[in-house]
Amino acid sequence: MASPEVVDIKGHLGNLTKLTLQTPSDEKDKVVSAIAGAMDACLKGKVVPAQIAALLTTMHFLELDYIPDIIDVCAREMRENAAPVPVGALEQVMEQHKSLAAGSYRGGFCDLVGTGGDKHNTFNISTTASIISSSYLMMAKHGNRASTSKSGSADLLQSMGAKLEAVTPDFLPVIYKNTNYGFLFAPVFHPGMAHVGPIRKQLPWRTVFNLLGPLAHPVNELIESRVIGVARKELGPLFATVFEISGVDKALVVCGEENLDEISCAGPTNCWLVNSRKSGNMLSAQFGAFQVTPQDFGFPPHPLSEVAPGGTPEENSMILRKILAGDMDDEDPILHFVLINAAAMLAISGCCEETTEEANVRGIPGDVITKTGPGGLRLKEGVRRAKYAVNSGLAKKQWDGFVRITNS
Template sequence: MASQTPEVVDIKLLLSRLWPLPAAGTPVADDIADAIALFFTNQVSEAQASALLMCLHFTGLDRRADVMAACAARMRKAAARVDPAPLRKIAAEKSLKRGQYSGGLCDIVGTGGDSHNTFNVSTASSIVASAFLRMAKHGNRASTSKSGSADLLANLKYPGEIDNETTDLVANLNYIEPATLPSIYSTTNYAFLFAPVFHPGMRFVAPIRKQLPWRTLFNLLGPLANPVDVLEDEPTDGSAKLPSPLEARVIGVARRELGPVFAEALRMTGARKAMVVCGSEDLDEISIAGPTYCWWIHEDATGSVVIDHFQLNPADFGVTAHPLSDVSPGKSPAENAATMTSILQNQRPVDDPLLSFVFINTAALMVVAGLPEDSTEGVTAPEVISERGPGGGRWKEGVRLARLAVSSGEARRQWKLFVEATNQITPTEVL
């Protein structure tokens, strides 16, 4: 039986309330989010969908925390459903708990659009971090750069059995979906969540976005819509509500004014371990060249979620600053994959600018996750760096762990296991 075409919903009334904005009675975030939800089921005409995105852009409503949080929640709800129970079971059985890190899933991602066209730093950092953290890297193909996260990974070849050797085998990113995530995580700490697989409704949005000359709300929602960030309904039996499987994340934004907005949106969505960063050059990463503005979402001593704002510099991580020209421009996916291979095979000099760039971003995620924190502080190995920097974070210890992830070969091993796992998935698992 052929599926019925969904009924198109008229949102003209909402549009009339958006432009011009009334002095009072501005549409609430949920009204806007309900209209955005219709995009994912192809229930808005292209004309009205474009009009809504334009209204949100020119009124600035798409850069308001409550609107972003509500729309991201609708986008996650429309995503392919991820069952959190098997993920929690694997986290318990294959514990990575260390310090204040509980072994949950982690992500590091940028909004893009910073025009710097640097190397795929967040993607590289996600692989390095998988030596210690269970990663759920959410990403897509390139939109505003030469090489997106999916483009790099599709070209990152499987490490051979001999050091410095690679094969022609690459990860099958299309086979990673909700049904196969448990089998992936039973083998490796790393998984890549390819946006077109997990957000099929975005296929209705893409043609509209391509016809508009401005960045829209959807350029901002991706980092807030990781599909493993599943919040369950309140239990009816009085038991405690289980947390999202997504434990920690770092999000880079391309403009400083977006930092506090993203931080507040994250707090609204229930995040308890996150950091929003923006390099002073309007870079959606922690900068290797100079200051980075940070908004750290975390629990205080009373258990309340607070946002601390401070700056980080390369020296806070114990590395030398380098101009962005030393780590850019980003190259083709194949060239960036070759660079990533040299990182995983520990072939780059210790003071290599690009390596330091990757390590400071990896370190930030480790600190946010709580990995460097030792519950028995004061009883640590001699090599552990206990020094604290801005915001109270042990940023230098994070870099030490990132270096260890590469030098020990563990990051390379986790990537190897991931490639193997994606190529062992049978077609019946992805039906």
């Protein structure tokens, strides 16, 4: 590591101190600035491993990794150090897909992802739900390999035949010219994590990087709507506040009552809604908080034990293929679990807000369910559309397109 590029972050570390409500704003700004500088140096590979470990450890024990402003600046540094994406070309592709715009959904990119680490070892719910959602939305799923489970999103999709390393920044516009679905493999888009990843894994406690994945989306500025699952309830208001600080468009942060980073099929799920387009103002975390249950989506509750096969990527890919083929039993708990989470993505995007006539013209048959559930969201209409996407083959078509173009 002894090279002219190595920098010393002892000065940054010296500015770190525990923040409280009584901490003067100029002191808070000094700490935030110190962390931003140190994080930038770490992601650029200009810091020796011992100092990276010192930074992450200090932030952990001073509880700085639970301060919204600090989470926001760390996520920003991750995004700024990510591989650059061709924003202009992606905007042109979005224009080509403008027929997807429906209700209050304007045709922007969407993400459906969890922080992981909930230790429930359920089936790959958000990954499957993201594929179903691509029937109606431009999905940009950001993910990685398994960390605490047997089958991470990348592991599953590679088992399904996709070549994820082919999805490079410059290739993204080509992907979206051929399909509404894209998977952005974190190691390809965040090369700076190669300097940090091995060190954080050696530390015996959580670090700030356990939270940053969903906040460091490579095409963040083009994301219109997102559903983010967190593995602990206390993280819900934190993430909602971070989204407010960063000025996101529409976001739904969710945490199952069992500390599950999905909308639970077993019982209540805590939700925090952030919507900058609601009456022209951002909803604050405390005013945007509510709960949903499986019954709000039209399904009975199912114990998590019924949706936790703990399978390998190969085993889980068999389930996913069955779902996309429309061969899953209508009463299967895993299918209900997937449909619930896909419905939430469709509802928060705003595409469910169109009229029956508008939906029929766009090829979605039947009557739109206008009744709203908690949070003012058309959750049952989201379920109706998700079911149609599966049974009509729309979801499989988008997935097949992604596999084909990544193998081309």
